[in-house]
Amino acid sequence: MENIQATLHKGPAVEASRPIKMTSRDVIVHYGAKQALNGITLDIPERQVTALIGPSGCGKSTYLRCLNRMNDTIDSAKVRGQILLDGEDVYAPDIDVVELRARVGMVFQKPNPFPKSIYENVSYGPKIHGLAHNKQELDEIVHTSLRKAGLWREVHDRLDEPGTGLSGGQQQRLCIARAIAVSPEVILMDEPCSALDPIATATVEELIDELRENYTIVIVTHSMQQAARVSQLTAMFHLGDLAEVGPTEKIFSNPDDKRTQDYITGRFG
């Protein structure tokens, strides 16, 4: 019995052996006078899906946006601490933020395709980053990205139609294709399925599972089931603190922290 329990509680032995893609040390974020993160220390394993969960306002989106310096766009936001991508400080003065955001791409809660054609939505990034030298190369990138995003079959005969004409789920996969097109290493997803129906959600989740082979993924989600389904590592945030981090199976079957237990089972603390 104890043996069985010990096995159950240990969870899969994947995370420990994985190389670390991104590291954060004592990350503190202020929005003006309000402190949003109270010193987050978290390692994000390479080519795994890390889920960030926690009640609204707990700081998980704030943390996510620190990883590719999206918080720079908010004047009142002040970030302290250290965030490393492959051991390199992403907040170092000599870092090119545009290049950083190409390496650490982002997919948002609401699908937000540009009001352009499907083709242009995907080709825009590689074009401005100079990833293609001619039309043929660009076509190749667009095709590959759409294929990886699981959208090719549905749109290959109407690449000139506006991206905004697609269904919600297709738009979100278009945004994922757009993120992939610039060959990122990390993809950040902020509640990517919250505006999608269950079928579109399943398609995106299946996609996330496939993308994990080549990309490191960090996903913020309010759906406990989704976090349990798609991630290998789960980090639970609470009031700006990292309450608990561990293998997803452990977090959802037998968490150590009472705040995690209360949150995932739908209790109040």
Next chain:
Amino acid sequence: MAEHIVTSYEDELKFIIRRISEMGGQAERMVEQSVGALMRSDWALAQSVVADDVLLDAAQREVDERAIRTIAKRQPMAIDLREIVGAIRISNDLERIGDLAKNIAKRVIAVHEHSQPMQLVRGLEHLSDLALEQLKEVLDAYATRNEKQAMAVRDGDESIDAVYTSIFREAPHLHDGGSAQHHRLHASSVHRQEHRTHRRPCDEHRRDGLLHQDRRGDGFRTAEGRPHRVARPYGRDDGAAWR
């Protein structure tokens, strides 16, 4: 543990837990009454135990149904999921306790016209006291979520095995009255327990040729030549299969 935000979910879980407690009380009562009926050769009491078993069966089905519905509707996580899966298993075990109590009661009905040897009756009383004590303890541990107490019950199982062995395997009284008495007294559940504990049928059944060793030597056959399955932990709840 704090309450769920969704009160109807909280109510569903509480209902299942309450139902398990009720089943526990009922199983306990059935065991108590069946052994009481054996001690006092109380035919009527034994009859009522046999009749009561359907209530426990129904309760088990209800817990199963409710548990499945709650899993489907609420998608319980972590401690809640363990609670529900635990409830399904526990209700199964309690239902089985009810079956065994019914078995004892049936045997009481079969032997109530014969007087029982005092030594055997005392031994059985002692055995059932131990078993009932364990049942009380474990139900208490469930109600109060006392892990230590639950572990203690698990570890205490050996004492029951020891008493059982001393009554049915070492005591001479069963043999004094000859095989006929043995076959009357040896309740079906006892036979099955013997199988589970010692991995073989009891001596009397083999000695009287009711069962004999399979030619391959890996099992037993009945006098009619049907294979006699030994490793069957859960089966029909009347003892007929063993004869």
